[in-house]
Amino acid sequence: MLEVRELSMRFGGLLAVDQVSLDVQEHEIVSIIGPNGAGKTTVFNCMSGFYKPTGGKILFGDKEIQGTPDYKISRLGLVRTFQHVRLFNRMTVVENLLVAQHRHLNTNLLAGLFKTPGYRKKEQKSLDRAAYWLKRVGLLDLANRDAGNLAYGQQRRLEIARCMVTEPKLLMLDEPAAGLNPAETRELNQLIISLKEDYNVSVVLIEHDMSLVMEISDRINVINQGRPLAKGTPDEIRHNDDVIKAYLGEA
Amino acid sequence: MATSNLKHALFCAIITLVVSYPILGFNLVSQGTSVGLEGANPTTVTAVFLAALAVFLFQLFRDQIMSGLGRVPKPALPTTRNMSDATRVRMQNLIILFVVIGAAIWPFLASRGSVDLATLVLIYVMLALGLNVVVGLAGLLDLGYVAFYAVGAYTFALLSQYFGISFWVALPTGALLAALFGLALGFPVLRLRGDYLAIVTLGFGEIIRILLNNWTSLTGGPNGIGGIPDPTLFGMEFGRRVKEEGNISFHDFFGIAYDSTHKIIFLYLIALVLAVMTFFAIRRLMQMPVGRSWEALREDEIAARSLGLSRTGVKLSAFTIGAFFAGFAGTVFASKQGFISPESFVFLESAIILAIVVLGGMGSQFGVILAAIAVTILPELAREFSEYRMLIFGAAMVLMMVWRPQGLLPMRRIHIHLDKPE
Numbered sequence: 001m002l003e004v005r006e007l008s009m010r011f012g013g014l015l016a017v018d019q020v021s022l023d024v025q026e027h028e029i030v031s032i033i034g035p036n037g038a039g040k041t042t043v044f045n046c047m048s049g050f051y052k053p054t055g056g057k058i059l060f061g062d063k064e065i066q067g068t069p070d071y072k073i074s075r076l077g078l079v080r081t082f083q084h085v086r087l088f089n090r091m092t093v094v095e096n097l098l099v100a101q102h103r104h105l106n107t108n109l110l111a112g113l114f115k116t117p118g119y120r121k122k123e124q125k126s127l128d129r130a131a132y133w134l135k136r137v138g139l140l141d142l143a144n145r146d147a148g149n150l151a152y153g154q155q156r157r158l159e160i161a162r163c164m165v166t167e168p169k170l171l172m173l174d175e176p177a178a179g180l181n182p183a184e185t186r187e188l189n190q191l192i193i194s195l196k197e198d199y200n201v202s203v204v205l206i207e208h209d210m211s212l213v214m215e216i217s218d219r220i221n222v223i224n225q226g227r228p229l230a231k232g233t234p235d236e237i238r239h240n241d242d243v244i245k246a247y248l249g250e251a
Numbered sequence: 252m253a254t255s256n257l258k259h260a261l262f263c264a265i266i267t268l269v270v271s272y273p274i275l276g277f278n279l280v281s282q283g284t285s286v287g288l289e290g291a292n293p294t295t296v297t298a299v300f301l302a303a304l305a306v307f308l309f310q311l312f313r314d315q316i317m318s319g320l321g322r323v324p325k326p327a328l329p330t331t332r333n334m335s336d337a338t339r340v341r342m343q344n345l346i347i348l349f350v351v352i353g354a355a356i357w358p359f360l361a362s363r364g365s366v367d368l369a370t371l372v373l374i375y376v377m378l379a380l381g382l383n384v385v386v387g388l389a390g391l392l393d394l395g396y397v398a399f400y401a402v403g404a405y406t407f408a409l410l411s412q413y414f415g416i417s418f419w420v421a422l423p424t425g426a427l428l429a430a431l432f433g434l435a436l437g438f439p440v441l442r443l444r445g446d447y448l449a450i451v452t453l454g455f456g457e458i459i460r461i462l463l464n465n466w467t468s469l470t471g472g473p474n475g476i477g478g479i480p481d482p483t484l485f486g487m488e489f490g491r492r493v494k495e496e497g498n499i500s501f502h503d504f505f506g507i508a509y510d511s512t513h514k515i516i517f518l519y520l521i522a523l524v525l526a527v528m529t530f531f532a533i534r535r536l537m538q539m540p541v542g543r544s545w546e547a548l549r550e551d552e553i554a555a556r557s558l559g560l561s562r563t564g565v566k567l568s569a570f571t572i573g574a575f576f577a578g579f580a581g582t583v584f585a586s587k588q589g590f591i592s593p594e595s596f597v598f599l600e601s602a603i604i605l606a607i608v609v610l611g612g613m614g615s616q617f618g619v620i621l622a623a624i625a626v627t628i629l630p631e632l633a634r635e636f637s638e639y640r641m642l643i644f645g646a647a648m649v650l651m652m653v654w655r656p657q658g659l660l661p662m663r664r665i666h667i668h669l670d671k672p673e
Contacts, residue, residue: 074559088550099547100558102540112539131669144666
């Protein structure tokens, strides 16, 4: 469903991403790994429309989306999270989820001002969806807290819930396990697998936690210094000499 | 420490004397063609010395006083913390209802001057509620808000002068035109944030004012525009004599004696209705997708965009809706004054409206209304100190920032009841 072909991103003299290709099929978890500074997040930023790539193509379905504005890409069903949690801190947890459903609601100003029955119905629907996802990630009791006051692990889960209420087709998670303790990482593991199994969402994952990556990925892409290094199933990657060299250095 | 305090205190007291005695202690009197110097009356001189004494004592015991101040309980405001959310909302609505009814009855009992002042307060309430959308909710620092106020006022003034349009037609026209200007300002500043945005909006405000000042052939320049008609009630005029053919006057229709306060009360009631409408419209907007996306943009623009909110749409809607209500306020202002000139729309006005929003508590509608009342009425009550108005204003701002940086009544998030999913 998503295909990245020979993607390049140049910042002045720095070629941050060089001819990276990857593809994601439906119902699949694909990981991107690589040492720090390898250009993983840059690939993400190109895919989600935050950067306009300087070369290559990104196909979502059969539509070319490279250079499309970020908010339009997200409306296509390609939603991402961030390396550092980006919540709307001074809004409540449930409001965070309602904002995300903005485009599902009737945006007609007058309908909202006079609370027409149609508007109420849609509003209730988005509230229900918010409640469902809050329960799913175990935050229902904290629904009316300010998002900024949640514990870090809860913020991470809220960020994923906030993506899921938009009903994405493809979810891009940028280091979702960063800063989580082992128990929380295991929970996250379960959650990501369930997103794929129960909600039929494909996931692209950037992650440093190898146990997480190896356990849940269907396929892995390795990037090193902006260039693709290897791709394959977790087993193939684990035994790939190039990857071992890149991570451990040459003996 | 005591000796150093004493020395410091003495020094401060002497400085106070040196600075204030020559300024306040002498009067210039004209003696024929020349100007002579005369000692001021004894009370002033005593006051100067008392002030020096006060400075001396304050500096001497400064540490004790300041630590005492720290222990003073922060101004206790009515708290509704322990109430359940539904009760709180119900109580709020009840209070609003009583206040509005009270405000509607009050002008028939009050003096002409105070009703006139109250109309001005309501105009500021509208302005502040509108700016609250832009600054408090969307987080876009707008220093040129007065421009939209001016657009509303001048729309009415010009249309009535050239086309004889009445207040009721001008009201929506002025608001819509102001909204259009809001949209026009929105476009160039889409990419700007924070300081840069503030500077550009400041420039926009000045452009409008200078344009009004210099386009003499259309706006009359600094001479302003006079003879702006009063609003009519179903075609009834409030003047002693009917100005327009076919209309009748209010007092003739009801067979009562002519009273000039009728007009003032009527204007006040119009302003009240508009202010209440503004309040409820914005309160509703805040709980709608538009309002939430304003706040989302303020909190984190990148995250908002990643969720499909278009920066363009959100920013423009904030500017447009904020400007719309300023247009309302401007039309009422023009009608109230009967005469407007660019002098009413200087930067200081923008600053005062912004100060109201900050004092009240960004985003909080009740806070903003409270602050609008305080900021408009206090200078009128303290007319004798009118020269010190800005000084008091500044001091109040500083104190507020020390004690309640979050504003008089900080915004409270509305709790949303969720049905438990099965």
